[in-house]
Amino acid sequence: MTDNLSAEAPGLAEIEELARRALAGLPPEVQRACEGLGIHVADFADEETLREMAIEDPFELTGLYDGTPLTERSVFDQSTRPDAVWLFRRPILEEWIERGDVALDHLVAHVLVHELAHHLGWSDDDIRSVDDWTE
Structure with a gap:
């Protein structure tokens, strides 16, 4: 029998791996x-x-898109840094614990897709086509 009380919370690398798997899917x-x-x-x-x-x-911010959405770019735009999605581990873990009804990989994927939607200029319907959080 394993002792869940001694289990360590997933670290930064584990959350990043979950996000990369979600993107690959x-x-x-x-x-x-x-x-x-x-x-x-x-x-x-x-x-x-x-x-x-x-x-x-x-703890209110689980993710953030930092960049210019693809739908707002011009060929004349000169990027000063690459666009990025940020996922915030502690707020994600807190939401995961508080909810108790969703797998961590699904929550990470949901946050990632929401932030990717900002990058892609997606509507709510576009988001639901790849991540229907209402199911």
């Missing part, structure tokens, strides 16, 4: 549109980001 056209997009995991968003978004509780 998306339709090929979505994967192609996300080529070059960075996927990063941190425990929490930094203070400057939270302040800019007027978020007082860092």
